[in-house]
Amino acid sequence: xxxxxxxxxxxxxxxxxxxIAAGDRQLKDICIRLGLPKSTVHRILQGLIEARYVREVKxxxxxxxxKVIQLxxxxxxxxxxxxxxxxxxxxxxxxxxxxxxxxxxxxDQIFYxxxxxxxxxxxxxxxxxxxxxxSATGIGKALMIDMPKTEWARLINAQIPHSVNxxxxxxxxxxxxxxxYDLEDNEDLVRCVAVPIRNKYHNxxxxxxxxxxxxxxxxxxxxxxxxxxxxxxxxxxEQLN
Numbered sequence: 001x002x003x004x005x006x007x008x009x010x011x012x013x014x015x016x017x018x019x020i021a022a023g024d025r026q027l028k029d030i031c032i033r034l035g036l037p038k039s040t041v042h043r044i045l046q047g048l049i050e051a052r053y054v055r056e057v058k059x060x061x062x063x064x065x066x067k068v069i070q071l072x073x074x075x076x077x078x079x080x081x082x083x084x085x086x087x088x089x090x091x092x093x094x095x096x097x098x099x100x101x102x103x104x105x106x107x108d109q110i111f112y113x114x115x116x117x118x119x120x121x122x123x124x125x126x127x128x129x130x131x132x133x134x135s136a137t138g139i140g141k142a143l144m145i146d147m148p149k150t151e152w153a154r155l156i157n158a159q160i161p162h163s164v165n166x167x168x169x170x171x172x173x174x175x176x177x178x179x180x181y182d183l184e185d186n187e188d189l190v191r192c193v194a195v196p197i198r199n200k201y202h203n204x205x206x207x208x209x210x211x212x213x214x215x216x217x218x219x220x221x222x223x224x225x226x227x228x229x230x231x232x233x234x235x236x237x238e239q240l241n
Contacts, residue, residue: 009156011037016044017068020054025061065172081206082113084239085197089116091209092232096225098212101123101192103139104205108155110140122213124190131160135167138182138194142207145175145196160185179208179226184214191217195229200241208233 012034019030031041045062048054052067085102087135091099099118103110109131119121134140135155144152149168156167163185174180182192196204210225 012040013044013048014119016041016048017053017064020062020064025063027062030062035087049217079198081240085206085208085236086114087113088232088236091227092208092210093118095228096210098210098216100128101106101126101139101209101211102131103143103207103209104138105143107132108134108158110134110137110207112139118212120212124211125187126211129171129201132186135159136182136184136186136191137208138180138209138211141171141174141180141182142194142196142202142209143180144171144179146204177226179230181222182209184212189214191222193217193222193225193229195226195233197233197240205240208236 003094015034016030019033022033024030024033027041028044030036030045031038034041043181045054049056049065052065054062054068055065057063081104089100093116094096097119099120101112101115102114103112105111110133111127112126112130112132115126115128132140133155135149135150135152136159144155147155147169152168152171153164156171157163157182167185168182178196178228180194182190184190190211191214192209192211194207197206199205208229210229
């Protein structure tokens with residue numbers, strides 16, 4: 001029982017940190033989001049502030065503390081995929097002139113692990129650390145390729161219910177050829193081509209995408225990018241293995 005209570009207290013503390021990360025700056029906003037009493041959230045905040053996971057800034061409110069930043073830096077250092085992939089991502093961006101993303105699966109979302117900005121005048125809003133729905137993004141669909149069809153259906157129904165039939169058909173095509181597209185599924189005028197990165201057991205562990213605005217991503221060019229991105233993903237895989 002004590003263990004259960006401890007786990008619940010820890011879970012609530014994580015929820016408070018997540019709420020602040022999502023933009024809740026005041027005690028009352030966190031209480032509303034989490035449905036917790038003011039006294040409970042206040043007690044949790046005091047512990048988090050003391051441990052430097054949260055800090056209070058005058059005129060702004062509650063923000064993530066220096067301890068979280070330190071852990072984030074350490075987590076990136078401990079993730080060899082990002083460091084191994086970096087030179088390949090830079091070269092791919094240089095060759096294509098487009099923005100290149102590296103993403104991994106985080107439950108039902110993708111997590112942008114790295115981004116190399118393109119050389120176009122228009123720059124994309126995506127940032128390292130962003131999370132987006134798997135089925136609405138090119139990288140996400142690449143990460144879904146090996147999933148059973150029932151999982152495709154679950155994700156698509158939950159995330160883009162207006163496109164179930166067409167997206168299921170597209171996933172069939174992507175799974176056959178080991179690539180995926182974002183055809184303005186997540187953001188108007190933004191398209192990308194994505195390819196999965198596989199480990200030595202042939203399991204998908206990440207994906208790389210080349211992304212640009214529609215003007216630079218006609219259908220013919222998107223097709224041409226598939227073998228190019230695949231080559232770079234295979235090079236990353238070889239380095240990992």
